[in-house]
Amino acid sequence: MADQLRADLLSLPPDALGRVLIDHFQARGQPAYRAGQVERWIYTALAPSIEAMTDLPRAEREALAERFMLSEAEEATVAKSQDGTVKHVWRLADGELVESVLIPTEKRLTLCISSQAGCAMGCTFCATGWGGFRRQLSAGEIVAQYRASRRWAEANELGPVTNIVYMGMGEPLANRAAVHDSLTILNRGYDVGARRITVSTVGLVPGILELAERPEQFRLALSLHAPESDLRRSLIPLERRYPLPEVMEALEHFNEAGGKRITFEYTMIAGINDAPELIEPLAELARRVGAFVNLIPFNPIPYQDWHASPPARIRAFAAGLERRGVTAAVRESRGRDIDAACGQLRAHALVHIEGTRG
Numbered sequence: 001m002a003d004q005l006r007a008d009l010l011s012l013p014p015d016a017l018g019r020v021l022i023d024h025f026q027a028r029g030q031p032a033y034r035a036g037q038v039e040r041w042i043y044t045a046l047a048p049s050i051e052a053m054t055d056l057p058r059a060e061r062e063a064l065a066e067r068f069m070l071s072e073a074e075e076a077t078v079a080k081s082q083d084g085t086v087k088h089v090w091r092l093a094d095g096e097l098v099e100s101v102l103i104p105t106e107k108r109l110t111l112c113i114s115s116q117a118g119c120a121m122g123c124t125f126c127a128t129g130w131g132g133f134r135r136q137l138s139a140g141e142i143v144a145q146y147r148a149s150r151r152w153a154e155a156n157e158l159g160p161v162t163n164i165v166y167m168g169m170g171e172p173l174a175n176r177a178a179v180h181d182s183l184t185i186l187n188r189g190y191d192v193g194a195r196r197i198t199v200s201t202v203g204l205v206p207g208i209l210e211l212a213e214r215p216e217q218f219r220l221a222l223s224l225h226a227p228e229s230d231l232r233r234s235l236i237p238l239e240r241r242y243p244l245p246e247v248m249e250a251l252e253h254f255n256e257a258g259g260k261r262i263t264f265e266y267t268m269i270a271g272i273n274d275a276p277e278l279i280e281p282l283a284e285l286a287r288r289v290g291a292f293v294n295l296i297p298f299n300p301i302p303y304q305d306w307h308a309s310p311p312a313r314i315r316a317f318a319a320g321l322e323r324r325g326v327t328a329a330v331r332e333s334r335g336r337d338i339d340a341a342c343g344q345l346r347a348h349a350l351v352h353i354e355g356t357r358g
């Protein structure tokens, strides 16, 4: 049966999945516990297919596969960095390619996932921005990156994935329905704590406000990159539609929603956004919403003749922020040798991972 006619079980939030499965098995005169069996295969065993759910009778597996499918991602390539970072390129059912990255640190294994194939935002410092938009990912295709990465990490003795960041290809808040469902699925289905999941945005105000409404304490990272609208507009075209003052109001609202942590990402580009005069306005914005600031040395990408700010300049920025009462960290680039670092991956910025505490 063609896949478009079958519902994707990976895209369904846990409540909906339970209902759909109970209805399905009831209609077939099967006991209700069959639904629980399938849920365990999906959430606990990470079964790669319906066929693999071997404690269901064969006839039940076949009947289930007639109506449903699992939108698993197929590994197209995998590259390992000398620093332990692992980049996967996944092939989706229609041939689209998306990337995810595993970043091991001493205490954590962070997974960076993509929410869109390509990206329409056109940020000038990001290779995805230069590549343009391909299509939205479904919730199942987002979750599939987590499932496949977890299997890979376990098979390669990297241990369990502890944190997830939506910082791969795409602007997550431009794909809200699928991203919200995927957050629910990862949190309630796969039991990843909300505080261990960070959504990164370049400032889509309606999406920030919607995320603020959620009762779970998902974290938010704003790709800031400039503390003033004029400069920011030259790096992030979306600034024209949602100027910084509006974005800051939305962040204040997010902050007031209680216990929700905000991080600012600031890619430091020599001669572009690293003037010492920018420290004060940056500190002011961070103080307003209690944001932690990640300073990320720019990674070279094609089409842009920019360079990272010199290390001394970056350290001075960090010290200037600290003096003004703002917690800041300089992030080492991870995975540069496999094009898995900030912007190179065609991503928001992978290096901010350390700032996403859980």
Ligand code: SF4
Pocket (backbone or CB within 6 Å): 119, 120, 121, 122, 123, 126, 127, 128, 129, 130, 168, 169, 170, 171, 202, 223, 346, 347, 348
């Ligand atoms: S930085 Fe993020 S929002 Fe901007 S173009 Fe790259 S992927 Fe899209």
